[in-house]
Amino acid sequence: MSAETRVPVQRTARSRLTAAFEAEISQLLGTRWSQSEAVRDHHGRDESSYPPMPPDGVAFVQSTEEVAAVLKLCQAHRVPVIPYGNGSSVEGHVLAVEGGISLDISGMSGLLELHPEDFTVSVQPGLSRRQLNEELRHTGLFFPIDPGADASIGGMCATSASGTNAVRYGTMRENVLALTVVLIDGRVIRTGTRARKSSAGYDLTHLFIGSEGTLGVITEVTLRLHPQPEQILAATCSFPRIGAAVSTVVQIIQYGMAISRVEFIDALAVRAINRHAHLQMPEQPTLFFEFAGSPAAVQEQVAIVSGLVAEAGGSGFAWAEQQEDRNRLWHARHQAYFAALQLKPGCRAMATDVCVPISRLAECVEATVADLADASIPAPIVGHVGDGNFHLIMLVDPDRPEEWAEAEQINRRLVARAIAMDGSCSGEHGIGLHKQDFLRDQVGDDAVEVMRSLKRTLDPLNLMNPGKIFAAAVPQ
Amino acid sequence: MSAETRVPVQRTARSRLTAAFEAEISQLLGTRWSQSEAVRDHHGRDESSYPPMPPDGVAFVQSTEEVAAVLKLCQAHRVPVIPYGNGSSVEGHVLAVEGGISLDISGMSGLLELHPEDFTVSVQPGLSRRQLNEELRHTGLFFPIDPGADASIGGMCATSASGTNAVRYGTMRENVLALTVVLIDGRVIRTGTRARKSSAGYDLTHLFIGSEGTLGVITEVTLRLHPQPEQILAATCSFPRIGAAVSTVVQIIQYGMAISRVEFIDALAVRAINRHAHLQMPEQPTLFFEFAGSPAAVQEQVAIVSGLVAEAGGSGFAWAEQQEDRNRLWHARHQAYFAALQLKPGCRAMATDVCVPISRLAECVEATVADLADASIPAPIVGHVGDGNFHLIMLVDPDRPEEWAEAEQINRRLVARAIAMDGSCSGEHGIGLHKQDFLRDQVGDDAVEVMRSLKRTLDPLNLMNPGKIFAAAVPQ
Numbered sequence: 001m002s003a004e005t006r007v008p009v010q011r012t013a014r015s016r017l018t019a020a021f022e023a024e025i026s027q028l029l030g031t032r033w034s035q036s037e038a039v040r041d042h043h044g045r046d047e048s049s050y051p052p053m054p055p056d057g058v059a060f061v062q063s064t065e066e067v068a069a070v071l072k073l074c075q076a077h078r079v080p081v082i083p084y085g086n087g088s089s090v091e092g093h094v095l096a097v098e099g100g101i102s103l104d105i106s107g108m109s110g111l112l113e114l115h116p117e118d119f120t121v122s123v124q125p126g127l128s129r130r131q132l133n134e135e136l137r138h139t140g141l142f143f144p145i146d147p148g149a150d151a152s153i154g155g156m157c158a159t160s161a162s163g164t165n166a167v168r169y170g171t172m173r174e175n176v177l178a179l180t181v182v183l184i185d186g187r188v189i190r191t192g193t194r195a196r197k198s199s200a201g202y203d204l205t206h207l208f209i210g211s212e213g214t215l216g217v218i219t220e221v222t223l224r225l226h227p228q229p230e231q232i233l234a235a236t237c238s239f240p241r242i243g244a245a246v247s248t249v250v251q252i253i254q255y256g257m258a259i260s261r262v263e264f265i266d267a268l269a270v271r272a273i274n275r276h277a278h279l280q281m282p283e284q285p286t287l288f289f290e291f292a293g294s295p296a297a298v299q300e301q302v303a304i305v306s307g308l309v310a311e312a313g314g315s316g317f318a319w320a321e322q323q324e325d326r327n328r329l330w331h332a333r334h335q336a337y338f339a340a341l342q343l344k345p346g347c348r349a350m351a352t353d354v355c356v357p358i359s360r361l362a363e364c365v366e367a368t369v370a371d372l373a374d375a376s377i378p379a380p381i382v383g384h385v386g387d388g389n390f391h392l393i394m395l396v397d398p399d400r401p402e403e404w405a406e407a408e409q410i411n412r413r414l415v416a417r418a419i420a421m422d423g424s425c426s427g428e429h430g431i432g433l434h435k436q437d438f439l440r441d442q443v444g445d446d447a448v449e450v451m452r453s454l455k456r457t458l459d460p461l462n463l464m465n466p467g468k469i470f471a472a473a474v475p476q
Numbered sequence: 477m478s479a480e481t482r483v484p485v486q487r488t489a490r491s492r493l494t495a496a497f498e499a500e501i502s503q504l505l506g507t508r509w510s511q512s513e514a515v516r517d518h519h520g521r522d523e524s525s526y527p528p529m530p531p532d533g534v535a536f537v538q539s540t541e542e543v544a545a546v547l548k549l550c551q552a553h554r555v556p557v558i559p560y561g562n563g564s565s566v567e568g569h570v571l572a573v574e575g576g577i578s579l580d581i582s583g584m585s586g587l588l589e590l591h592p593e594d595f596t597v598s599v600q601p602g603l604s605r606r607q608l609n610e611e612l613r614h615t616g617l618f619f620p621i622d623p624g625a626d627a628s629i630g631g632m633c634a635t636s637a638s639g640t641n642a643v644r645y646g647t648m649r650e651n652v653l654a655l656t657v658v659l660i661d662g663r664v665i666r667t668g669t670r671a672r673k674s675s676a677g678y679d680l681t682h683l684f685i686g687s688e689g690t691l692g693v694i695t696e697v698t699l700r701l702h703p704q705p706e707q708i709l710a711a712t713c714s715f716p717r718i719g720a721a722v723s724t725v726v727q728i729i730q731y732g733m734a735i736s737r738v739e740f741i742d743a744l745a746v747r748a749i750n751r752h753a754h755l756q757m758p759e760q761p762t763l764f765f766e767f768a769g770s771p772a773a774v775q776e777q778v779a780i781v782s783g784l785v786a787e788a789g790g791s792g793f794a795w796a797e798q799q800e801d802r803n804r805l806w807h808a809r810h811q812a813y814f815a816a817l818q819l820k821p822g823c824r825a826m827a828t829d830v831c832v833p834i835s836r837l838a839e840c841v842e843a844t845v846a847d848l849a850d851a852s853i854p855a856p857i858v859g860h861v862g863d864g865n866f867h868l869i870m871l872v873d874p875d876r877p878e879e880w881a882e883a884e885q886i887n888r889r890l891v892a893r894a895i896a897m898d899g900s901c902s903g904e905h906g907i908g909l910h911k912q913d914f915l916r917d918q919v920g921d922d923a924v925e926v927m928r929s930l931k932r933t934l935d936p937l938n939l940m941n942p943g944k945i946f947a948a949a950v951p952q
């Protein structure tokens with residue numbers, strides 16, 4: 001697939017829904033089946049740079065049993081199914097590129113079982129990460145994974161999401177104990193237990209985490225929780241140059257410190273956040289930190305980081321200790337994507353997502369900044385740099401194909417750079433529609449074919465979110 | 477499969493190697509292909525309770541390319557292949573229940589790439605965990621996963637091993653970044669990168685971790701490393717009753733403390749260790765602790781744990797601060813399995829391996845102790861109780877079938893108890909030959925069938941370690 005054919009994607013010519021299917025699903029779901037244009041349109045768009053591609057109908061499901069019934073119906077009628085959480089994908093995951101129905105799980109948003117004494121909670125997939133933490137507030141525990149959007153827990157499983165806390169707490173992969181999954185033929189499996197570890201058979205949990213809705217529908221999730229730290233301290237500080245900021249992060253990570261969060265944003269991203277959130281941060285390369293633990297541990301971390309920052313020429317520490325101040329700071333950071341969009345009215349964003357070994361991070365960021373020097377499109381940089389993961393948010397005029405092409409070429413060079421450093425084309429967003437040839441470049445034809453064979457095994461008719469991860473899961 | 481048919485397992489009637497296969501593999505490997513009785517016998521036994529079942533020949537391989545060549549040959553001639561590391565499985569993983577060859581990877585024991593600045597190392601699968609830590613000693617880093625035996629890293633991947641450090645550092649699942657795997661048809665894939673996280677396609681790394689040699693042969697492993705803590709302090713203390721010891725652990729874990737290790741052994745296991753290692757620990761239920769971190773952090777942990785221990789009636793803290801003393805203490809703990817065997821000369825051990833949510837641990841251990849009250853066989857208890865995982869080491873006379881049957885019934889009741897608590901039949905040993913019906917009880921027929929379908933996809937002729945995890949991977 002070439003860059004030219006990838007953007008924009010055209011919907012393929014799978015046939016539309018039959019009257020028989022519409023009658024059956026209508027009977028099954030009543031008013032929770034909709035083919036209204038507004039509902040279809042809402043479910044055919046996400047935060048990616050693709051134009052909307054609406055499904056042929058939307059099923060609002062309410063239980064595992066109902067999901068099983070809908071999937072069996074879809075299999076019987078050969079209808080593609082696209083699981084839909086909060087629509088916050090940045091890689092086109094919810095777009096109906098082969099038609100079919102959107103399976104909206106937002107009505108399945110309950111907390112099923114809370115076991116604070118085991119640090120576990122079981123939830124339905126439509127619960128969002130913020131809703132979950134609201135529910136947990138009284139327990140002294142929290143769930144750390146925090147992609148920028150207030151994504152659904154099911155969607156976060158599907159993309160193997162992470163965010164600003166991964167440097168300390170890991171990603172979804174390290175924080176999901178078990179899933180309930182419905183397969184396209186209606187079989188329901190549970191992939192794990194509430195025990196902290198298990199060596200019982202193949203690891204089906206991790207097979208579904210990051211499978212982007214292409215293998216089955218997640219209907220229950222059992223998560224690990226973490227104790228809220230005794231003390232939390234957040235801070236920002238500024239650097240004269242990007243290289244100095246990123247190198248400081250590398251030193252902090254190489255020190256082996258258990259820092260909670262360490263995030264980078266460049267001067268342009270600071271400007272976007274300042275405008276969006278009415279802040280007055282210095283418009284320079286900036287690091288966001290969070291230190292957490294016992295007061296003694298926090299004090300130790302702060303002393304070490306302050307020293308490293310000063311040595312690198314960083315300055316202007318702004319501290320936030322009260323929860324309200326910390327929330328404001330992290331809210332600003334989380335809004336970077338949406339703030340960036342406002343730098344160029346009417347634009348769409350193409351977000352890059354490479355992740356490299358930490359020792360190569362400074363080199364990768366600096367080479368990318370050099371590559372952007374002559375770019376005609378604005379591209380603020382934000383990054384979960386403690387993980388070696390950073391994003392360019394390339395702001396593209398949807399009506400100017402030459403801007404798409406330019407962004408695509410920048411992305412392509414960046415991914416090649418990351419892969420050459422033994423890194424990944426995607427740290428947390430997934431492959432979706434946009435990175436299918438990057439995946440092949442990264443893992444090779446044989447590994448892609450192994451993935452496709454697993455897909456064929458669990459979904460022989462290629463009905464689960466077809467066209468995502470792989471251009472086609474059945475040989476063409 | 478009933479308890480009666482499971483022990484002992486009979487070798488099935490697959491045909492022996494053909495002269496053509498023998499000629500070809502001999503030409504490929506020269507003197508590194510052996511059919512001597514001594515070599516075959518050595519490769520047909522492990523630490524499980526099963527009688528030896530030797531392979532028909534042993535291939536000593538030295539490279540990924542050679543593994544690929546051998547596997548292609550095996551596929552062409554329909555010869556089963558059993559990957560062999562250090563032979564320390566306790567579940568019969570290396571036994572040639574369907575004949576075929578043992579693929580000995582012990583000659584592939586090199587350290588390939590060390591990146592201390594990224595906390596990663598890439599090794600060949602035959603390197604043992606102790607050898608690896610020897611190689612790392614000068615770096616200030618270490619690899620924490622430590623099953624009782626000095627297992628090979630490849631074998632530890634294959635069973636998703638853990639050990640005494642998992643409570644702090646996780647298991648193999650959390651500490652493997654990437655694998656190189658050879659499939660039965662000779663294809664070689666790499667499943668990950670050296671980046672700390674990736675959302676690029678299906679998680680093949682975790683599919684192979686815990687696959688027990690049934691999906692492919694692991695020929696390279698990229699691991700996460702961890703900084704050696706600034707200070708380490710180990711300790712033991714005794715309790716009047718098992719319940720008090722286990723409840724103390726539950727409280728420590730529920731406190732949310734980052735303790736490094738917390739292990740339990742019962743009075744009988746203490747007696748075994750005392751005899752084996754010439755120690756004089758009080759023969760009472762005993763906890764082993766390790767505290768690590770900055771001096772301030774260690775001091776905080778020690779204060780909290782000492783308080784909880786005293787409240788529960790524990791006493792007799794014996795501290796070990798110097799590395800030599802700590803090594804002696806942990807060596808004694810790691811030798812518990814071998815020490816236990818000496819309690820009953822000539823015996824074989826059947827080890828149980830349940831893992832339950834921490835809130836159910838005390839109840840599970842106490843019910844199990846009650847169940848053992850009338851047992852005729854000695855069964856010392858040791859446990860990675862911080863994870864909710866504990867083992868009975870049931871010492872059985874190999875010539876007395878009634879002892880096998882009794883042990884089997886105890887195991888069966890224990891597993892049923894753990895599954896009813898939403899726990900796992902195996903925390904770290906794997907399914908192997910012994911737990912195939914426990915796996916089915918735990919995950920259900922549909923999930924087992926999903927696992928078998930993945931197996932058929934990657935190994936359609938059922939040649940990779942056949943008869944392990946599933947009785948047969950092809951329909952009978």
